[in-house]
Amino acid sequence: QKEVEQNSGPLSVPEGAIASLNCTYSDRGSQSFFWYRQYSGKSPELIMFIYSNGDKEDGRFTAQLNKASQYVSLLIRDSQPSDSATYLCAGELTSYGKLTFGQGTILTVHP
Amino acid sequence: EPEVTQTPSHQVTQMGQEVILRCVPISNHLYFYWYRQILGQKVEFLVSFYNNEISEKSEIFDDQFSVERPDGSNFTLKIRSTKLEDSAMYFCATRDRSAFFGQGTRLTVV
Numbered sequence: 695q696k697e698v699e700q701n702s703g704p705l706s707v708p709e710g711a712i713a714s715l716n717c718t719y720s721d722r723g724s725q726s727f728f729w730y731r732q733y734s735g736k737s738p739e740l741i742m743f744i745y746s747n748g749d750k751e752d753g754r755f756t757a758q759l760n761k762a763s764q765y766v767s768l769l770i771r772d773s774q775p776s777d778s779a780t781y782l783c784a785g786e787l788t789s790y791g792k793l794t795f796g797q798g799t800i801l802t803v804h805p
Numbered sequence: 806e807p808e809v810t811q812t813p814s815h816q817v818t819q820m821g822q823e824v825i826l827r828c829v830p831i832s833n834h835l836y837f838y839w840y841r842q843i844l845g846q847k848v849e850f851l852v853s854f855y856n857n858e859i860s861e862k863s864e865i866f867d868d869q870f871s872v873e874r875p876d877g878s879n880f881t882l883k884i885r886s887t888k889l890e891d892s893a894m895y896f897c898a899t900r901d902r903s904a905f906f907g908q909g910t911r912l913t914v915v
Contacts, residue, residue: 739906
């Protein structure tokens, strides 16, 4: 079974710190990975996606992909209390294919 | 910013009744999906739809489920005879290279 695994946390960081969220996947054929933020009772909001090895930066967010290690991460710089949410990692095997989600990591940013 | 719109936001139905969940995709997107999330669990894939036909479906998507795009704009998920275990948030998603989710329909089967 194709799995995406995340540490469920909770991960607690102080305001202004860097939050590091990690995700591993089992299927080497996975093409792309998506990071979503989900507030309680709400829908997933897309943060960014990555499909090439290396880093991809968007504002305070940096996604990192290492296909050899089957590892994806999301760094949040200058964390704010409003970043407190569940962060979902999802992978896709084929372009425009289904997304397979991890169980999510709960992040708490405390003032 | 374009968004995926779902209706209703909350649906309460009796076990055995039929429900139809509706989604209006982002206008230039061609790939449509339904996902569900049972409270406290992972987001799970149900079905994908492209070019007016199902392109992939999960084990969850059995004969009680169907999808269609009746009028070229709405994308619907029908559950013919709801069960208690169908209670969940149902999300429609559409995509170009990115994948965007609607705000969800909370389905409660009583």
